[in-house]
Amino acid sequence: MTRASSDEKIIVALDIGTAAVSALIAEILPDSQINILGAGYTPSKGMKKGGVSDLDLIVKSVQKALEQAELMAGYEISEVFLSLSDKHINSRIEKGMGIVTDQEVSQKDIDRVIYTAKSIKISDEEKILHVIPQEFTLDYQEGIKNPLGLSGVRMEVSVHLISCHTDMAKNIIKVAERCGIKVKQLVYSGLATSNAVITDDEREHGICVVDIGAGTMDLSIWTDGVLRHTEVFSYAGDSVTNDIAFAFGITVNDAEEIKIRHGSAVHASTDKDDIINIPSIGTRTPQILRREMLSSVIEPRYTELMTLVNQVINVVQGKLYKNGLKHHLASGIVLTGGASKIDGLVECAERVFNNQVRVCQPIGVHGLTDCVKEPYHSTVVGLLHYAKNSQIANGIGYSKVNHQSISGFIGRLRNWIKKEF
Numbered sequence: 088m089t090r091a092s093s094d095e096k097i098i099v100a101l102d103i104g105t106a107a108v109s110a111l112i113a114e115i116l117p118d119s120q121i122n123i124l125g126a127g128y129t130p131s132k133g134m135k136k137g138g139v140s141d142l143d144l145i146v147k148s149v150q151k152a153l154e155q156a157e158l159m160a161g162y163e164i165s166e167v168f169l170s171l172s173d174k175h176i177n178s179r180i181e182k183g184m185g186i187v188t189d190q191e192v193s194q195k196d197i198d199r200v201i202y203t204a205k206s207i208k209i210s211d212e213e214k215i216l217h218v219i220p221q222e223f224t225l226d227y228q229e230g231i232k233n234p235l236g237l238s239g240v241r242m243e244v245s246v247h248l249i250s251c252h253t254d255m256a257k258n259i260i261k262v263a264e265r266c267g268i269k270v271k272q273l274v275y276s277g278l279a280t281s282n283a284v285i286t287d288d289e290r291e292h293g294i295c296v297v298d299i300g301a302g303t304m305d306l307s308i309w310t311d312g313v314l315r316h317t318e319v320f321s322y323a324g325d326s327v328t329n330d331i332a333f334a335f336g337i338t339v340n341d342a343e344e345i346k347i348r349h350g351s352a353v354h355a356s357t358d359k360d361d362i363i364n365i366p367s368i369g370t371r372t373p374q375i376l377r378r379e380m381l382s383s384v385i386e387p388r389y390t391e392l393m394t395l396v397n398q399v400i401n402v403v404q405g406k407l408y409k410n411g412l413k414h415h416l417a418s419g420i421v422l423t424g425g426a427s428k429i430d431g432l433v434e435c436a437e438r439v440f441n442n443q444v445r446v447c448q449p450i451g452v453h454g455l456t457d458c459v460k461e462p463y464h465s466t467v468v469g470l471l472h473y474a475k476n477s478q479i480a481n482g483i484g485y486s487k488v489n490h491q492s493i494s495g496f497i498g499r500l501r502n503w504i505k506k507e508f
Contacts, residue, residue, distance in 0.1 A: 097124075098478065099291070100470030101153070101167040102276065103145065103262060105134045105302030105325065106425055108152040109467035110167075111459065112160040113452070115478065121451065121471050125160025126458035127152035132503045136302035136321045137173040139258040146265045153266060159455070166269040168474040170217070170276040170466050171259055172303045175252035176323040181207050184243045192225065192234045196242060204246040212253055216275050219247040221313045232312070240428045247314055248276050274473050277305030277317050282476075283449040283469035284423050287312065294418035297396055298465060299426040301325045306396055307337040308403050311413040320395055324426025327388045334384045335376060337365055346429065351382040351391040353431030386435060396420075400440075419443035425463035 098121075112125040129151040133144030153164055183204025187196050205218045223231040225239035234242060251273075260270045280298045281290075290309040298305040304323040308316040331350075332342035347365050361378035400416070408412035419442050422432060427446050427493045436444040448466035449459055459468050 090229065098163060098471055098474040099164050099167045100467045100474060100485065101149070101263065102170045102467040102470060103134065103149060104131055104172075104300055104466070106300065107131050108148045109464060110152040110164075111467050111471055112156050112157040112162055112164065113454070113471050115475050116453075119205070119475065119479070120453050121475055123452055123454035123459065123471075125156040125158070125162065126455055127159070128154030128458075129155070134302065137171070137319070138255055139262060142262065143207060145262050149262055150266050150349065153268070164268055166271045167263060168272050168274055168470045168477075169259065169263055169270045170470055171251055171256060171273050172276040172300065172305055173255045173321055174319050175304065176275060176317065176319040177213065178317040179248050179296065180245060181205065181248055182243060182245050184241070187239050187242055190238055190240065192237050192239060192242065196234060197235065200242050201246060204244055205248060207248075209250060213250045214253045214256055215250045216273060217249040217250055217278065219246075219249070219314055221245045221247055221315075228389060249278070249317055251275070255426060258315065259341055265308075272477065275317065275471060277307045277319070278314065279469035279473050280305060280423060280465045281307050281309065281314070282472035283451065283465045284421055284447040285309070285418075289418040292417040293413060293415050294421060295396070295400055295416055296421045296423070298402045299323050299392070299422060299424040301425060304392065304396070306399060308400065308416075310407060310416070315407060315412075316399070316401055320392075322392060322395065324424075326392070327385055327426065330384050330388050331381065335365060335374065341365065345381065346385065349378055349381060350385050351378070351430040352386050352435040354379060354382040354386045382431075385429070389422045389429075389435050390439060391430060393436045397439050416442060421445060421447045423447050423462040423465040427462050432498075454496055
């Protein structure tokens with residue numbers, strides 16, 4: 088087995104979720120396409136709402152997923168891009184200012200003004216994950232996306248800072264290290280997911296990505312090509328499952344299976360004659376349940392989840408409008424993640440958002456695509472996109488891997504997202 092070290096420029100993504108652990112090994116082809124070589128997917132034990140609740144259990148789950156991916160690809164994993172989703176993720180907009188040194192903006196000028204913006208005082212319990220420039224102002228010209236080479240004297244930048252709780256980050260990194268691998272970069276999962284499910288045009292026109300996992304729900308709002316807002320809710324798919332388990336007196340595992348196989352987020356669309364057999368618990372005899380009763384439990388909770396998202400969208404749009412920025416979500420709402428795969432969710436969500444909604448699976452990869460075709464793979468595939476852009480932005484060339492040449496360099500300006508962790 089070949090060791091997938093940093094010298095070989097193989098990229099590896101690891102998503103440790105509340106419900107499942109996903110690992111992918113991929114190579115970057117000469118045309119900058121991502122070719123998946125190996126995949127691992129196992130149920131997650133030891134995670135709760137995006138945080139580590141039992142270190143030993145989750146380490147075992149991660150090891151299984153990594154071993155599956157390694158066996159399939161024929162590579163030994165040494166470092167990964169690792170996702171993080173937790174209710175302690177914070178999002179804020181900050182500004183930085185500086186003077187252009189030679190009346191023409193250089194990369195050093197850009198780096199300096201961004202550094203000024205991110206040098207705000209944050210609490211000792213927080214760590215900055217990402218610094219994402221939004222717009223530059225050069226003298227009196229506003230709304231500049233890339234000021235490099237332009238003439239001016241005074242430059243200002245608006246940046247989107249994404250931070251996390253330091254201990255949460257340390258714990259998720261510790262899981263990877265216990266498995267004998269290094270974390271090359273910690274990435275907010277909502278940012279990663281966006282890379283896998285939306286296009287540049289949709290970012291420009293305005294779009295909201297909602298990744299509905301088991302323990303957390305990630306919200307990412309994009310307008311004018313820029314990530315405007317991120318937020319993590321600690322209510323997600325497990326909330327629906329727990330409602331089903333409580334309502335019908337069944338185990339959480341049985342409730343999850345029934346939700347996936349028979350659930351609907353629209354009560355009115357279910358057939359009153361559809362019958363579901365519920366397994367017995369202990370000495371109790373099995374139950375017979377009408378599917379419409381199941382949907383009457385599911386629909387209110389999904390409506391509540393979508394309403395939480397819509398409330399945030401309205402607040403963010405109001406702020407963008409007040410600041411004279413593009414605020415319309417012309418490309419609608421994209422739902423993804425494991426808990427997005429349920430009948431009737433699009434109809435349920437469109438009633439709440441009064442906008443077009445679609446459920447999306449990951450896009451933009453080649454190779455073993457059958458292993459990553461479901462919405463619950465969006466984050467781990469998005470990590471591969473993030474890793475590729477990070478490698479290219481850092482000007483790394485690619486050597487031969489599996490007899491295929493991996494080469495290419497686009498430049499630092501392609502990816503403005505700075506890594507901080």
